Amino acid sequence: MKFLYSDTQDYVDPGYDFLNDRCGPGRERYWSDVYAHELMEPAPYDGLLVSMSAVRQAAGVAASKVRYSTREEQRLLRDGARRFLRYGGPRFKDAMVMGDCGAFSYVEHPVPAYLPEEVLEFYAEAGFSHGVSPDHIIFDCDLSNPSERAVAPAIQQRFAITLANAEVFLGLVRREGMPFEPLGPVQGWSPKSMAEAAHRLERMGYGYLAIGGLVPLRVDAIKAVLTAIRERIRPETKIHLLGFAKADSIHEFADFGITSFDSTSPLIRAFKDAKANYYAEGADDRLEYYTAIRIPQAMENARLMQGVKRGQFSAEDLLRRERRALIELRAYDRGASSVEATLDAVMDYHQFLLRGDGTGAAQQDKSLDKTAALVQRTLEHQPWKHCNCAVCRSIGVEVIIFRSSNRNKRRGFHNLGVYSRHLHKTLGGPA
Numbered sequence: 001m002k003f004l005y006s007d008t009q010d011y012v013d014p015g016y017d018f019l020n021d022r023c024g025p026g027r028e029r030y031w032s033d034v035y036a037h038e039l040m041e042p043a044p045y046d047g048l049l050v051s052m053s054a055v056r057q058a059a060g061v062a063a064s065k066v067r068y069s070t071r072e073e074q075r076l077l078r079d080g081a082r083r084f085l086r087y088g089g090p091r092f093k094d095a096m097v098m099g100d101c102g103a104f105s106y107v108e109h110p111v112p113a114y115l116p117e118e119v120l121e122f123y124a125e126a127g128f129s130h131g132v133s134p135d136h137i138i139f140d141c142d143l144s145n146p147s148e149r150a151v152a153p154a155i156q157q158r159f160a161i162t163l164a165n166a167e168v169f170l171g172l173v174r175r176e177g178m179p180f181e182p183l184g185p186v187q188g189w190s191p192k193s194m195a196e197a198a199h200r201l202e203r204m205g206y207g208y209l210a211i212g213g214l215v216p217l218r219v220d221a222i223k224a225v226l227t228a229i230r231e232r233i234r235p236e237t238k239i240h241l242l243g244f245a246k247a248d249s250i251h252e253f254a255d256f257g258i259t260s261f262d263s264t265s266p267l268i269r270a271f272k273d274a275k276a277n278y279y280a281e282g283a284d285d286r287l288e289y290y291t292a293i294r295i296p297q298a299m300e301n302a303r304l305m306q307g308v309k310r311g312q313f314s315a316e317d318l319l320r321r322e323r324r325a326l327i328e329l330r331a332y333d334r335g336a337s338s339v340e341a342t343l344d345a346v347m348d349y350h351q352f353l354l355r356g357d358g359t360g361a362a363q364q365d366k367s368l369d370k371t372a373a374l375v376q377r378t379l380e381h382q383p384w385k386h387c388n389c390a391v392c393r394s395i396g397v398e399v400i401i402f403r404s405s406n407r408n409k410r411r412g413f414h415n416l417g418v419y420s421r422h423l424h425k426t427l428g429g430p431a
């Protein structure tokens, strides 16, 4: 099973100065920076997925989803995605670079933001190895399998648009002799309707299907969908899971003949999850998670600065506590401080992230106790010392500190590496 990372222009500054929290001298965004596959060996994924909506602004596309400037878009199309993403050469020549439309970004819009002709041209110019026909997301998934007549006209329309686009798209791919492998996207309102869509795509001539709309679904619903689809299609037809948020439960889907899936979740959890920020390989082939230690830069933290403005805290006092937490944690890493003293320093600063949130002292104390228990576990286990990845080897304890994007993204890269290794160890696939 291949794991694709969905590119959102994630790179870090290799010259970042962690002690002073400054970029390396003369650093130029993107040009000096490195992607996860440049920093880590082996690369922490088997391929990249690039969404057209992250690259090109269009009517109906949420501006927040566009990650590329116009110049970057032009360069990507002129040089090709492999060169732009520095994901070419002998090391990556067999790695997949898949394009899709990023249907999430125009989900509110009545029709997809791009026409099949436009999408085809975009994929060809970017030099992708695989390309998904433009789909339109259906979020509903009714396990009772209502008939087409029983669902809202807007849903029927999305179903019809996705299939009509797929037919046009495949016709164009064939006529123009496109060098990429086309994927037919499956959208539907129930397991049965998705199986029907999969069947029709297969009849059109697609040998690789991309299953969409799984994001809000629970594991049992996804299983119902995949069971229904597998029953209607040939065993050799390949399946890709689009935007698969339940990456850590992928083992539950091992029997469905999944060829590939894409996810951002190991990276995102490094800085969006409330407690599972750092991945580690646990016993019995299971992933284990640790909470990162929050020591934000006081002067750049919105919540802390609000408190200062309101006169609740003093800036000097916060800075002093912030420094003490950092010094203590680094000393602990060197064996020059204890768990207790470090936990005390960390929580002494951390409390200000909660004080002033309006929930009352009792609630805050409860929440602080919970955090302290999680931080204590991280300190006791010192997981960063047991990881051999390029990130942990080079920055050590800094990887576990929840502070500035250069630490948080590196922790995300580490997570991708642990995840990818775990996946291939337990399910096979490229090493």
Ligand SMILES: [Zn+2]
Residues within 6 Å of the ligand: 387, 388, 389, 390, 391, 392, 393, 414
């Ligand atoms: Zn690591």
